[in-house]
Amino acid sequence: MPYPHTHKAKTQERILASAAQLFTSRGYDQVSIDQIMEHAGLTRGAFYHHFPDKSSLYAAALQYTSRERFNYYAQELKNGASIDHLIEGYLNQEHVQQKTTPCALAFLISDINQRDIQVREAYTQVYKNLLQGLQHTGTAEKRERLTCLAISVLMIGGVALGRALNDDSITEELLGACRTMSLQLLTRDPIANQS
Amino acid sequence: MPYPHTHKAKTQERILASAAQLFTSRGYDQVSIDQIMEHAGLTRGAFYHHFPDKSSLYAAALQYTSRERFNYYAQELKNGASIDHLIEGYLNQEHVQQKTTPCALAFLISDINQRDIQVREAYTQVYKNLLQGLQHTGTAEKRERLTCLAISVLMIGGVALGRALNDDSITEELLGACRTMSLQLLTRDPIANQS
DNA sequence: GTCTATAGCAGGATAGAC
DNA sequence: GTCTATCCTGCTATAGAC
Numbered sequence A, B: 001m002p003y004p005h006t007h008k009a010k011t012q013e014r015i016l017a018s019a020a021q022l023f024t025s026r027g028y029d030q031v032s033i034d035q036i037m038e039h040a041g042l043t044r045g046a047f048y049h050h051f052p053d054k055s056s057l058y059a060a061a062l063q064y065t066s067r068e069r070f071n072y073y074a075q076e077l078k079n080g081a082s083i084d085h086l087i088e089g090y091l092n093q094e095h096v097q098q099k100t101t102p103c104a105l106a107f108l109i110s111d112i113n114q115r116d117i118q119v120r121e122a123y124t125q126v127y128k129n130l131l132q133g134l135q136h137t138g139t140a141e142k143r144e145r146l147t148c149l150a151i152s153v154l155m156i157g158g159v160a161l162g163r164a165l166n167d168d169s170i171t172e173e174l175l176g177a178c179r180t181m182s183l184q185l186l187t188r189d190p191i192a193n194q195s
Numbered sequence C: 001g002t003c004t005a006t007a008g009c010a011g012g013a014t015a016g017a018c
Numbered sequence D: 001g002t003c004t005a006t007c008c009t010g011c012t013a014t015a016g017a018c
Helices: A007-026 A033-039 A044-049 A054-078 A083-090 A117-136 A145-164 A168-188 A190-194 B007-026 B033-039 B054-078 B083-090 B117-136 B145-164 B168-188 B190-194
Strands: none
Touching (some): A007 A033, A007 A054, A033 A054, A054 A083, A054 A117, A083 A168, A117 A145, A117 B145, A145 A168, A145 B117, A145 B145, A168 B117, A168 B145, B007 B033, B033 B054, B083 B168, B117 B145, B145 B168
C-alpha cells in the first residue's frame, strides 16, 4: 500500500488551498489548472481525478476559503474580539493588498456573474452566511436586517472598490469612510442599543 | 475619394460603443476582439488601425461609456431631476439586470485589478469624477467627503453585489437597503441641511 | 493516483491584397 | 481603411503508461 487511505483527501485539500489562493487573487480566467496544480506540487494530469472540471473547483475553492474565514472569525470572537475589531481588520489596506488572506466575496464580486450556476449558488450561500453572522454576532438578539445589509455592502464594496483604485490615498480615505460608517451603523442599531 | 474624412472617427466611435457594451456586460477576458468588431459591423483585421491593442480599447471604452453616463446625469439634473432620483435609478433591479445601460464602475469592479496601468488609471479617474459629482451636485456648497465616499460605495457595491447574487429577493432587499441608507446620508449631510 | 503526451480549440496580433 | 489568411501561444480536457 504505497499511500495511506487519507492521501487522496489530503491531496484534494492541497488543491483546494492552492486554487483558493490563486483564484481569489486573480479571478477565474487568469488562473489555469496547470498553475493551480503546480502550486499544489502536482501536475495537470492528476487534476481530473479530484474534480470534474475547472468550474467545479472554482465553486469548491470559494466555499473552502470562506469556511476558513468564518472559522477564523468564530475563533476571534470566542477569544473576546469585538465585531468592530473584525470589521476594522476587514476594511483595511492590509486586506486590500493581500497581506492577509483576501475575502473572495470582495475580490471576486464581478467575476461571479460570468460563471455557471453552481458558482453563483456557492457565492450566494457564502454571502447569506455572512449576513447571518452579522445579524447574530455579539448580541443576544438579532440586529436589524437593514443594518446588516448596509454593513455588508460597505465591507465588500469598500474592499472591492479600494482594490480597483490606483491611488493609495483615495483607497485609504475610502476604507476609513467605510469603517466609520459601519461602526456608526452598529452603534445606532436599535438592538445593539438595548444591550 | 470613397470615404468622407469623418469616416474613421465614426468607425472608431462605433467600435467604442460596441466594446463598451460587451466589455461592461461580460468583462475583459470573456469578450474577444472578433466579437467586438463583428458587433460593430466590421472584421477583426480592421481593429488594429483604430487601437493599438485590446487593453487600450478596454481603457477607452471605459472612459467612453462613463462620459455618456455623466452627460446623461447632467442632462437629467438640468431637467430638474433630484440627486435622490438618480441614486434610486442606479440602485435598481433594472440596472442590475441591464435593462438600462450598466455602470462600468460597478460591473467591472473586480475586473480592473487584473488589467494594466492604463486601465486602472482610467477607472480611477472615472471614480474621481463620480465623487466630484456627488460632492457638488444639487447643493451650492460641497457635501461632506465622508458622505460622498459612503454613498459611492453603497451605489457601486450595492449594484455589484446584487448582480453577483443568484437570488432575486435578496438582491431586491439589498438594493432597497442601499437606497434607504444613501438617502438618509444625503439628508443628514450638514451641507444639505443648510439649504 | 500520478505522471507524460497530445488532441482540439480559441484568441491576440500581424501580413499583405485591394 | 477594410478585408482575408495565417502565425503563434495558451488553455481545457482526455488517453494511456506506470
